[in-house]
Every structure is written in C-alpha cells, then in structure tokens.
Amino acid sequence: MKIIVSKIFTLFFIVMYNLTFAQNKSDREWIVIDKDWRFSFGHLYDTKKDFGHAEGYFSYLTKTGFGDGPASKDFDDRAWRKLDLPHDWAVEQPFGENGSFSHGFKMAGKGFPEKSIGWYRKKITIPETDKGKIISLQFDGVFRNSKVFFNGYYLGTEQSGYNGFEYDVTAYVNYGGENTIVVRADASMEEGWFYEGAGIYRHVYLKKTNPVHIALNGTYVTSEVKADNAEVTAEITIENKGNYKGSVEVIQTIFDASDKQNANTSESITVPEFYKSANYKSKLIVHNPKLWDIDLPNLYRLVTELKQNGKIIDRYETSFGIRTIKFDAEKGFFLNGKSLKLKGTNNHQDHAGIGTALPDEIQYYRIQKLKEMGSNAYRCSHHPPTPELLEACDKLGMLVIDETRLMGINDYHLNDLERMMKRDRNHPSIFCWSVGNEEWNIEGNIVGERITNVMQDFAKSIDSTRPVTVGISSGFKSGISSVVEIMGYNYLGNGDIDAHRNEFKNQPGMGTEEGSTFATRGIYFTDDAKHYQSAYDRKPRPTFYSIEEGWKFYAERPYLAGMFIWTGFDYRGEPTPYGWPSVTSYFGMMDVCGFPKDNVFYLKSWWTNKPVLHIMPHWNWNGMQGKEIEVWVHSNCDEVELFLNKKSLGKKKMEINSHLEWKVKYVPGTLEAVGYKNGRKILTEVQKTTGKAENIKLSTDQENLSEGNVKVVTVEVTDKNGLHVPTANDEITFSIKGGKILGVGNGDPTSLEKDQFLDDVELVSITHFQEQKGTSASLPNELSSYPENEWITAFQDRDYKKQAPSHIYRGEFDLKKYSASNTVSFFYKKIGIETVVFVNGHLINPSAEDSQKYVLDFTVLKEGKNAIYIAATPLQKIKDWDVMNTDPGIIQVITPAKPWKRKLFNGYAQIIIQKEENAKEVILSAFANGLKTGTLNMGFKK
Template identity: 55%
Template sequence: MLKYFPIIVFFLFINCLTTQAQVTNTREHISLDANWYFAFGHPYEPQKDFYNGTSYFSYLSKTGYGDGAAAPGFDDRYWRKLNLPHDWAVEQKFDKNASLSHGFNAVGRNFPNTSVGWYRKTIHIPTTDLGRKISIAFDGVSRNSIVWVNGHYLGTEPSGYHSFNYDITDYVNYGGENVIAVRADVTMEEGWFYEGAGIYRHVWLNKTNPLHVATNGTFVSTLLENDKAKIQALVTVKNDGLKDENFEVKQEVLNAEGKVLGTVKIEKLKINSLELKDFSSTISLKNPVLWSLENPYLHQLVTTISQNGKLIDVYKTTFGIRTIRFDADEGFFLNGKHIKIKGTNNHQDHAGLGVALPDELQYYRIGLLKAMGSNAYRCSHNPPTPELLDACDRLGMLVIDETRLMGTTDLHLNDLKRLMLRDRNHPSIISWSVGNEEWNIEGNITGARVAKTIQAFAKTIDTTRAITAAVSGGIGNGISTTIDMLGYNYIATKNTDEQHQKFPQQLSWGTEEGSTVATRGIYVDDLEKHYLAAYDKKQNDNFLSLENGWKHYASRAYLAGMFIWTGFDYRGEPTPFGWPSVVSYFGMLDLCGFPKDNNWYLKSWWTDEPTLHILPHWNWKGKEGKTFDVWVYSNCDEVELFLNSKSLGKKTMEKNGHLEWKVNYAPGNLKAVGFKNGKKTLTDAVNTTEQAAVIVAKQDKILVENSKVAVVTISVADKKGLNVPTANNNLSFELSGPGKIIGVGNGDPTSLAPEKFLEKIETFPIHSLKEKIVDNMAVVDGIAANYNDQQWKPAFKDERNASFAERAKALIYRGTVDLPEIPKGAKVTFFYKCVGPQQSIYMNGVKLAGNLAQNKKGYEYIIDEKLIKVGKNTVAVIATPFVKQNSWDSFNTDLGLFQIYTPAPQWKRNLFNGLAQVIVEATGEEGEIKLQTNSAGLKSSTLLLQIKK
C-alpha cells in the first residue's frame, strides 16, 4: 500500500481547490505536459533538421513563416509520442568521446545526431477564449530553445534553467487547432555538470482577462512585532487591453485551513492601456502561526481584481510568515531563534531519470536530506524547478537560490530579475546567490565591480534576503571585498578568522565544504575499478575532510554554517577519475538516494536523534586475520565494540567526531553498543552473511496519496533474512497493471548499463521518386515491383500549372524504400502523404488503397511483414495532379515514409553493493500495479501497489 506524508497530502488538496477556483473564475493554469511528439533534428544538416529555416522567407524574415518542423502542417505522425517532463540525454548510450563533465552521455558537439531535439503538440483553444490573454509558459528547456506557435516565431531562450513565457494571444486559431513547436539544441554546454536535454520541466497554458495580475506579479513580505505580523502585499497589475480601466483590488490572507484571517481593499484605481502598475497594502494579523523548520506552516494571499462588482481576476500566492536575520558575529536567525546552517549543494539529476524528475521526486530527495539532518539546500549552480522550492517550503528546508551566470549586462541582470520575481514568495529562500567560483574575475577589480553592481541591482528587487557569492580562490580582494555575504568554497586554503577580522561587518558562511569522495559500500580502494573507500578522508591538501570542515564551522559563531559538496551524487565530474566513471563521488547519498556512511556522521551531529552506525560491512571471505579499519559514527557519550561477543574496548566520543578501531577479520558478528549517561541506549551490528537467497522489494515511504510515482528499493537477503551488502546480482523486472517503469539505477559510479529501456523508432524515407503521365487513374502499367522505370522523369520537376493539368490527367509516381530485416515483434507503418486530389497506393505491386481523396493529415497503413523485402521495396502511387492557382502556391511532393516500431525490451538492472532502485509511474487508471523482480537462482519478489483515482 502507498504511504503518505500528511503535509504533501495537504498540498495536493490545496492544489485541487485552486484548480477548481481557477476554472470557475477568469484565470486558468492548464498543464500541457501530455501528448507531445518528439524527434531528433540536427545542428547543421538541414535535411536532418526537417529543412527548418531553409524557405525563401525564413521565420526570421517574415512573421508566421515557420517552416519544416515549425510549420503548422508538418507531418509529425511518425515521431515518438511522450509526456513531459522529458530528458533525452539520459536515454543515450555512454561514450568515451562524450563530455566528461556531463557524464559521458552521447550528446554534444561530437554527437550531432542526438544534440538537437524537436517537440510538437497540438492544442484546441475554444472560440470563447477570444478576448482573453493567452500565453504559454515553460519552466525550463535544455538548451537554447526556439518556440513557434502556428508557425509564428516567439523567441529564443539560451539558458536551460530559466523559466520563460510567451504571449500568443494574437497568434491563436480560436475554435481550432494550434500547433506548438519547440527546438532545443544542446550542442554547446551551459554548465560543467550533467544538464540533460529537452523539455525537462513543466509547460503551461495560461489564460487571463486583459486586465490581470502580471506573471509573478505579487510579493509578500512579513514583519513581526511581538504577537503581531504585518503582511506587506505588493501586487503588479497589467492592462493588456487597448483602453484605460478603472478597478479595485482586494487582498485576503488565508491560513492553511482556508480561513480568512485578514482583508484589505484598494478602491478607485486606474490603469492606462498597455500599462504595468504596482499597488501595495498592509494586512495585520494577531498571533500568526509562523513558518519554521519544524512546522513549515503556509498561508495564502488571494488577490482579486474587480470592476463594478464583477470579478476580473483571482491570483493566489503561497507564502510563509517568518523573519530571517544574518549577523556578522552570531550567524543566522529564523524567527529570532539562532539556527546553524547545515546545508548541502545539489544538482538536479537522479538515477534513471536524468533531470526530468516527477514532482514527487523533489519531495523524496528533500525528505532524504532532512532525515540526514540537513536544514538548508543550495541550488548549484542554477535556478531550480519551481516544484523543488515548493517541496522546500512544505517540508521545511532553507534555500540559497542561485542565478546561472554572473555579470552586469542587461542579459545577466534580466536573468537574475526573472529568477527573483519568480521565486521571491518562497519562505524557504533565505539568500540570493549572484555568482559561483568566477575564477576569471573573483580576485581582481573587475570582480569587485561586477559583484557590487549585481548586488545593488538585486536589492532593487528584494531587500529582505542576504546577497551572497561563492569564492573558491583567494580572499581579501575582488569579490570578497564587496559582497555582503561571503561564501567560502573550501577553506583549507583560506583563513576565515583573518577575513572576519579584516571585514568585521561582512556576513559569511561556507557555500561549499567537505568535498570528500567515496563509493557506497566500498571499504578498500580499488583504483583499477574506480572505487573509493567510503571513509571520510580529504581528497588532497586543497580540501578538508567532512569532519574537519564541520568542526571548523561549528566552532565559529560568526560563520552562519556550511553547505556540503554534495548531498547527492550527480552525473559528470567523476573526480578523481575519468572514463569509464560517469557519476561523481562527492555525495552523502548516491545517485539513487541510498546513503553512504558519511550520511550517519552528519546525522550524529546534525540531529538530536540518537544515532549509532558501524562500518564497514563484515563480509570478507578469504581475508581472515586481515586488519580492517572499523569506524563508528554516533552521538552517544561512549561506544563499546564487540566481535563475536568479545569486547574490543570502550571509547569516549569526541563532539563532532567519530571513533576508530583496528580489527582483525573473523566471520561472525561485529557489534557496537552506545552509552548515554552511563546507560546502554543503542546497538548497531554488521554480520557475515551467507549467499543471497531471496529478493526483497520495498516501497519507499515518500509516496503521497494519489501519487503517480513509487520509488522501490530492491535488495537481497540470505536464507536467515540478513541483507547481503556485497550482492551484485543481475535483476529483471516485469510490471503489470496501470503503471510503467520510468527509470532504474543502483548508484554505481562506473556503470555503463542503460537506465532507460525504451521503444525503438526507425524511419525510412521513400527516395528516387520518378513520375510518368498516364491517361487516367485506371492505368496499372508501372505498379509492379520489378517494373523498369529507367526512362521515367524525376518527379515534380514540371511546373504544376493549368497547361500541365491539360496534358496530365493522371500520373504514376514510383519510389524506393530500403528496409532492413524486421525485428521480432516490431510493427511497420507506412505514413502516406497525399500527392494529389485522388490517389491509389501500391507496395511491391500489391494494392494498399484505392481512390483515396486528399486528406491533409494523410493516411496510415500497417504493413504485413510478408509484403516486405529486405533491401529495396517499391512504392507506386497513381494520382490526379495538384494544380497551382497562383504562382506562389506550394503542395506536397513527398510520398511519406515507413516507420519500424520495436517495443521496449525488458527492464533490467544489477544490484550494486546490495541495492538497486526502480521508479514506477502510474498511468492514470485506478487499479493494482504488480512489480515482479527476478534473478537467476534467487526467490522472486512481487510488490503490489494500489492506485486510486
């Protein structure tokens, strides 16, 4: 059965209420994630890029001239069908010639055939929407995206991280079909870490009245005085209409239960045509419930615009009532309470999914970090998806929100502004980061100027949060002299005490620290296999260990805290290795979210929860008598170690430290006993296990009610029921019911096995097209497969004018399609495109259809495998000709193509040091999903998931 987080259930309930309210009012926010078509284009070969931009007038030349795959009438029937979010990079094979920093997935400059992706979707917009403002919003597209609607070029967004939207009001076909086309190009990398490829975040259709609250048009800030809160509510109203308007604004604050706590009205307002205007109001609340880490309580501001008593717009803003304060000597305060920042840095990819994470996975990942004791999250090094910030708001996690690229041109400042306007109402955000390790400028006068300017600009948008920048080079010059809040990246080469004395008013914290490298479940370095022992040891003299880093920050009040590099492993940057390592080694949790041993060091000192953890595992067959380092992480006062019930000594735990023993291996039971105030309170043990006997599948607790995603952990146990930590068995998965597997992983940083098992779509064009004029449609001479057409003319060379129609009552077209041997279980479809008002179609002399009328969408035919030849196949069409009415008229000259669709193979994954992960997504129907896991020689496991609508 699914298990739930109550706070997320509440979130989904509020979302349902919001959706209903939007439908009954004048604002609609509609998901466009479903039912897209996708295909690969090409960065520089026009024929492989669907001839986009090759027409006489390109989309940059004349309005509405989107051509190729950007044209509304383009035939996309043979493209792959999918739902968003989508990351095509994670679907590609690994290749040593690909980018190391991006995890060696075969995209980028060396792989042009998989570096451009096209998306198309058709939506219906009713005639009743005429007069409203219609826009489409993208939460993020990687990378360098171009968007068209109905052939109209809307714009280009170079960054893969920034949200953007386009007003399409004047381009809409009201009452009919509207085609959205998106081209994304990842040939050039934006970051130096895995970024994915494609529309990997949500897409929305927004509808409002011309007079409405602007996009991201509210800003709520709070001021606490004793038992009262003053809610400062700024609203930006936009009049997209062509006449001036009079109106009134009402602001209401609701608690989490939907009760109205306070209301204010601003009346007799006026706004000019095409004007953007700000209005502010203050709402006082008595004894408010505050947003905190322990109780992340959220309120809602409901902003309504009315005219003469008629409701024009309703805009809802989720916010939290809280105060934040940084002090140069004492660190960070939330609601007046001192909080030491215990943070992690994170990129945005996950095992099996790349960067295309379902919303539930954001909650899953934040929940894992909170369980470790982390209270803060740095978005490294880019604007996050909005759903990540929602998860931080609702689970109680502080955030550094970071822009992608530091600079002071209009481009850089506008990107920062877009980020801040979008995210400024999230109570979780405590700081804006304007730069990270800008080595070219961080230590010189240019850096000082840039930091001073961008910081001042940020304060024109928001003065309630600290402005920070992360510096990894030298300090005492450049950026570190002008930034309000200095972020230290790796203090092994820096003196924070000296900087604090030199700049006593400067705020400071560690934005990156504790950059240790470790492989989950490995306790002896194996450099040949690229595996690193999971003990906390510094990389080199430029870094501190995790423990020494935390000790430095924990012992200095002026340092607000630190952010570890990193919370999760991520693709790319496989320091200190290269190929075939494809994943980093930095995480406290691996790419799946399985904890490494360092996780328990942090849990010991970042939480008050009694903690005791022993490492390594105790399966060392053939190494009897060999000495192993045994470490214990704990917040107990003392710990005693036992091997097969024999005491190896009791040791006192140092604050923020760990304990070590040298132990000669003997099979059996290695047990740690923790003592608090002299009393035995905790035990933890590792056991020598027998061979794996049974598969164990367990659903993670993060799933929410009516969730569409389940995270399943696969492990194996011996016949005594003990988990086998060294198991690496090969697994296969079978799923039935209303669901599908969307990703698999195991946390192995060197695994080159696929994480996606997808259908295969191949297309084969019809080439060498020739034509011959015939007397009528009844002529059949020329349709046979072996007919000699060497004397025929190349097709469509003659001008299709009235005189041509006089002499050509009908034509026979012949072309060739080269087909391979058809894979078992595959389906072959001929997507025919009409070449005349009437036509009959033949393949290898066999009639597929006769006397078909012109159809703009063409026709589809499933081809019997018996009709197909390996190699050359002939397609013949007898058709009446199209005739131009005007010289500029154009018509189709392509017979279409053949598609071979091969179903996805069985999903597989091997265990890595005892663990693997399967991510299951419900498809929308109510019922029972059954996930069966099999492995040779092991007892299978069947996990049942109940799905309710």
C-alpha cells in the same frame, strides 16, 4: 526584519487553482499541458536532416508567420514519437567515451549533431468562448536555446536552459479549432560543467486571463513581525492588455493552512493604460502568526481578486510564510530570532534513471532524504531551480540559497537575475540570493568587485529582505571577497578563512562549498583499477578537508553561519578523480539514487538530536579471514562498546563531532555496537555475515514522497534469514502492470547500463523518388511494368497547368536491421487526390485508424532496400503561388524495447514507477536467475 513569501506550483495546486477559479467565475485558467506531445530529433547543421527547417525562401525571421519545416502548423508529425513532459532526451542515450566528461559521457549534445536538436510539437483546441481573453504559453524551463512557434508564428528564443519564460499568443489563436505549439531545443552547447539534460524537462502551461490581470509572478509579499502580530505588505503588479479604462476593486485575503481567514482588505484602484502595468500595495495584519520554521514550516495563502463591475475578473493565489532572518558577523545566522547553524548541501538537479526530468514527487523524495540526514539548508548549484523544488522546501522546512547562472552587468545577466528573483521571492525557504560561483577570472580583481556591486545593488532593488552572497574559491583576499554582503567560502584549502574574517570583521560568512571528498557506496577498499573509492571519510587531496574536518572547523566558529557540503547527492558528470568509464561524481553523501553512503551517518550523528549508532563496514569478507578490517562507528552516544561474536573489543568515549575506530581481525559472525548515554545502554547496532542471496525484496519509500502517482522502489536481495546481502550484484529484470517504469539506477559510478528501456522509433526517408505519367485517371490494383527509360525525377519541372491524368511514383527505403519484432508503417503525405500504394510489388491497404497511414506486414518487407510505388491522381494548384507538397511521406520503424533490468550495486538498485491514469493498482515483479521472484502490489492515494 522583513521576509519573503512564496508561490506554489504543484500539479495538485494547479488543479485546485483551476477549480477555485471556476467556482468564483474568474477569467483566469492555468492548465498543465504536459501530455501528448510529439518528439523527434533534428540536426544541428544539416537542414535536410532537420526536416527542412530554415530552408524556406522567407524564414520566420524575415516574414511573420513563415515558420517552416516542423515549425509550420501543417507539418505532418504523425510518425514522431509520442511522449509526456517533463522529458530529458539526454538520459535516454547510451554512454560513450567520446561523450562529454561534464555530462557523464552521454552521447548527446556537443559532438553529436544528430542528438543535439530536439523538436517538440503539440496540438491544442482553444474554444470560441476564449475570445477576448489573453492567451499565453508558460514554460518552466527548456534545455536549451529554445525557439517556440505557435501556428507557424515565431514567438521568441530563450538561451538559458534554466529560465522560465512566457509568450503571449492571443493574436495567433485559431479560436474554436486546432492550434499547434512547436519547440525546437538546441542542447549542443553546455551552460554548466555538470549533467544538464536536454529538452523540455520542466512543466508547460496554457494560461488564460482577462485583459486586466495580475502579471506573471505579479505578487510580492513581505512581512514584519511586531510583538504578537505580523504586518504583511502585499504588492501586486496589474497589467492591462486591453482597452479598458476605469477602476477595479482589489480584494486581498490571507488564509492559514486550515483555510481560516486571517486578514482582509479591499480598495478601488485605477487600471493602468493600454499595455501598461502598475504596482499597488496593501497592508494586512495577521494576529498571532504561526511562523515558518524548519521544524514547523507553517504556510499562509494570499488570495488576490480583481473585481470589475462586481464581477471577479482575476483571482491569483500566493503561498507564503511569515518568518524573520538575520546574519550576524559575530554570531552567525538567526531564524525567527533563534541562532541556527546552517547544515547545508549543494546539489544539481538530476536523479538516477530519469536525468533532469524529475516528477514533482521526486523533489519531495530528495529534500526529505536530506532532512533525514539532518540537513536544514540547500544551495541550488549552480542555477535557478525548478519551481517544484522550492515548493518542496517550503512545505518540508528546508532553507535555500537561490543562485543565478552567470555574473555580469548587462541585460543578459541582470534580466536572468531579475526573472529568477521575481519568480522565487515569495518562497519563505529562500534566505539568501547567490549572484555567482567560482568566477576565477574575476574573483580577485576590480572587475569582479564592480560586477558584484552592480548585481548586489540590483538584487536589492528587487528584494531588499534577503542578503546576497557569492561562492569564492580562488583566495579570500580582494575583489569580490571585499564587497560581497555575505562571504561565501568555497573550501578551506583555498584560503585562510580566519585571516579574511579578521580583516573584514563586519562581513558575515558561511561555507558555501566544503568537503568535496570521494566515496563509493558500499566500497571499503579503494580500487583505482575499477574506479572505486573507499567510503571512509578521508582527505580528497592534501590541501582539502574531509567531511568531519570541515564540519568541525565551521561548528567551532560561531561567526561562521554554517557550511554547505559538496554534495548532498552524487550527480551525473564530473567523475573526479577518474574519467571514462566513470560517469557520475563521487562527492555525494548519498549516491544518485539517494542510497546513503556512510558519511550520512556521521552527519546524522551531529546534525540531528536523535540517537544514532552506525557501524561500517559490512561484515561479509569471505577470503579475508584473520586480516585486519578498519571498523568505524558513527554515533552521538557518550560511549560505544564494540563486540565481535559477543566478545568485547573495548569501550571508547566519543568526542563531539568525531567518530570512533577499531582494528578488527575478520572472523565471520556478528559485529555489534552498544551505545551508552549517561552510563545507560540506549542503542545497539549489528553487522552480520550473511548467507548467499536467495530472495528479491521490493519496498517503497512512500513516506518520502508527496501524494501523487509516482513511487520510488528499493530493490535488494536477502539470504534465507531475510538479511540484506550487501555484496550482491545480481542482474534483476522487471515487469509491471497498471503503471510504467520511468527509470532505473543503482548508484554505481561506473555503470554503463541503460537508464531507460524505450521503444526505438526510427524515421527512414524515401529516396531516389521518381515519376512517370499515367495514361488514365483510373488507378491500378496491381503493379505493372513501366518503361525504365521514362522515369524522371519526381516533381521536377512539373507543369501544373498541363498535368497527366495520373502519375506513377517510385522510390526506395532502406531497412538496415529488420526482424519480425519491428513494426513498420508508411505515413503518407498527400501528393495526390486519390492514391494507391505498393511495397515490393504488394498492394497495401490504408489502416482503419488513419487513411493516410499504411502498416507494412513483415512478409512484405525485407532487410536492406525496399521498393515503394505510389499511383495518384494529381493535386491541382488553385493559385499560381500555391506551394505544392512534393514529399511522399516517411517510413516509421519501431523496435520494441527490451525488458527493463538493472544490476544491483553492493546490494541495492532503484526503480521509479508511475501509475497509469485509470489503474486501480500497480504490480511490480522482479526476476533473476537463481533467486526467488519478488512482487510488490502498490496502492495509491486517490
């Protein structure tokens, strides 16, 4: 069966990609431009608070190049916050009861017009030597409804927050000089019913190519395994954005993971006409291919080169894998001809402390955590993922269902589907396309059937090598269920799966969502008042099934390919079965940090071949002496014997896909489980009653990260004997040298603590701005008294042909909360040729770094109203239609962040750190009252 192959998007790859191009003198460059952006909030409907955007007489939609407000290339953004991408502004906001239930009650997005619009600006230089190249901007995703401008020119709008998109800016470039990129993101509307973040939360690239080049996502590699060989078909799309007419040589070379050349082909082709594209196919044979598999995820690399007159003009690399997939209606799923039960999870894209702005390393961390649990499949719920997640799945060996956002048959729906598939179809990890999920309005009727038929056939026209599925939850009888290629069952309680299978015996099926149980990590008695659910695996509601019940159902039926649990990780939003103040889900096998709940060990017992032995709960139950505690053991041993303080409580046989239970009266001490295989003792596991917390312990989880500059640190406390204290909830404060903290979390679904501790940047407008004429062009060094009756509104009815030699301006700004810790600056926007500034009667000198920036000393300012006076010689109009600046500038107030901190939740917290660019080491310290300080010195691979 033909299979798919993949394109890799890691930052490491990008660097190597550019180096390789430079060595081969290709015209292609692909440059990450994530660093040094400026950001500020705008406003949803108040154009004044949106920096005057869309107030111009000519708008960006009426005349080309009329981007106004921040969209103008000349807009002054010096007072805006400086940051690096990826960035999620929603995770930075506090929680509030009026926030969205779906988005975890963050006070951003809908209902918060002052936090629903985000502006981003970045300046780049493009050299003269790039003339003649095609210059493009590539965005992996902006949430959402983004408008992009370049040098004031409007490029386009992308409604969905999940689609990648690209804009050609060649015609607008200022070669040899400064160029301005502007993005306005509108996150006021939700696409999903789960936390989605806000802003430019994925990578951005500057791309440069020869006019004749491989198009965006312009390779499609499939393979067919025949005996000891694989026939690889490499289809490329060549685009001509120039006037070149003639031929180019196309060279296709396949390399294995050790960079050994495996196959090569070359042919001369005719270039498509001006602004046209054309597809070309090449056949290559790989002898004795190393197949991509979940245990050995072997990858190959296709290098496509275009040569014109002997010179390489483009070089494009595609990562791919060789493997076969097959669904059988009787026997389930096969990978490389071997039966494989899908052991999957559904997941959204956010993580504790950082929201949706995941560093690439965290993608690897999360996929590796799922692999450790025994999972072999991942469903992207419910939208196209970031490219780096698919790269992690390719490299680590995780199968993927790739899912589009919305069902439909028009351009909006099909174009989204096509872009997702063309971007992702080379990834060997993807084994199925999903074109919908729980579309209750159409699932069981003729409309759903029609839409599914169109989307399914449309998908096949783009990629015929993978099947199509839809997740169905409103009964498995008609409509979509009767026509979809691979039936996706969402929850046993929603219909009779066996009955549907008996009616459609030629239709393969899998459980696209199952489980949906409630559990809070480290909690063993449900407490509805505190919004905590017991971690024992129970039915979430009478008609639904526990994790164990669900897995048994699918494991016992060969015709079902497997199941995808809802969910692998907890996620922000959908805090079912509660509401405020719960802010995260309870469904995950792991919490939002990736700390395992006890269900992880049930799955690990039956999803892996490694011996497993796990006791729940912990054994710290002060005050419950003599009361019965439910003790569960998760294991894949044949038998398990339980001991309390060395006294046997009995040996029990383990049934397949089950667990064991004891009722144990609590006595402090040691609970020990002994696991037997074939009558032989192979494992022991203990839960000990610990002493009081005394030490802070910091440890890294580097084995679950790709190489990079980001590390995940686990924070916990131990007693005097070094035992982890599972009931500890101490508040820990952090400091760091050589790096920065990206986010903190603890997995508590009710925690309303900050995710991030950042400097607050407030922009304060100058109001009541007035003027009066000066009598001399000489500007004062001291503030004089000016006649009160001569003040008029500034710039009102100004006659620019008969201006005074100077003007005196006055205004006021309000510092509602002010202390010595604040840094206050006046960013002056030029309203005169020469300028003198006074604040509260004091002459203010410009800063050395910027002649139009004035740093205001604490002794000059006061809480409440402050007066600002500006004396300036007037600007002159050169042309009558020149637009003169009438904005004196903005006051920036920076309130320094408080120290980073987080409470432990049931013994754990997590902190994500990033190394500073030139740091040789990173030292993290953790403090808490009554505990010994913890310190971690972290090394990074170069």
